[in-house]
Amino acid sequence: MKLSKTADYSLRILSFMAKKPEQIHTAKDLVAKLNISDKYLRRLMTQLSKTGFIKSIQGREGGYSFTKPTEQIFVSQIIDAVDGLEKYMGCIMGFGDCSDDNPCALHKKWAKVRSQIMILFETTSIAEMAEKDVQKV
């Protein structure tokens, strides 16, 4: 499984910012630290601002900062905001109307694994990701 690059970028950006959650982060700095293409990151920041996780501060001395505690921002919410969770949580065979009552041949087995994925996404906060001592950001 892979998330879209946009979702990956969003997680990386927000978990990086969450290492210093009170600070105002500029796009320039994020680009330098995260190795994400400049213009795409800037567009994404605007998009993330509109979702409400962060707010933008325009003008000189501007940048981006969180609107709420990073303990209250979960991976599932971020993926949902940028891609829509249903993109990842639908039928593994690609059927639009797959359900317990009208299942595909992998439905039962997949439903179990999918719920594990959902639990992971729903219980992992940006704060948790930020506090890990990992090289990769």
Added chain:
Amino acid sequence: MKLSKTADYSLRILSFMAKKPEQIHTAKDLVAKLNISDKYLRRLMTQLSKTGFIKSIQGREGGYSFTKPTEQIFVSQIIDAVDGLEKYMGCIMGFGDCSDDNPCALHKKWAKVRSQIMILFETTSIAEMAEKDVQKV
């Protein structure tokens, strides 16, 4: 999580064929039954023939048939043949070099779920999918 349409198609085609594993199946018939675009399915059949799961029989009365028992063809092999398993089994954050020694912030949690996905793919045969009494093919 979603597989590529090509992988979805491959699973649907092969599990449909596996309902009558001794029969020679024509592209025409598969298109009619599976609601997959004609030309794309035909190209995919050629590709699947080259992977060795099925063989093509050219000329009049031709079509496609299995080269081995459907109990010995697993979902993981099919996905690997058409997309490459690594497309789905890599780092959830998109890092190329994520590992236990050099992990991303989600590595540990994701590794557990990913192994469940792998087990599902590796232990589900086309024969098993075919014998399920499901509407969706």
Added chain:
DNA sequence: TTTAAATACTACCTGTAAGTATTATTTATT
């Protein structure tokens, strides 16, 4: 009030998965 340093917006470019069209080739039947 001017300037510098930041974000916002709009339009365009590019690569790839998926879909389509056309023609060539193969082989059983007649």
Added chain:
DNA sequence: AATAAATAATACTTACAGGTAGTATTTAAA
């Protein structure tokens, strides 16, 4: 030998995610 019915190969088209370029707007500091 001719035909019909199947697969094979090649090239073109389309949609969209991701990436790029240029200009406009905002605001603190000098």
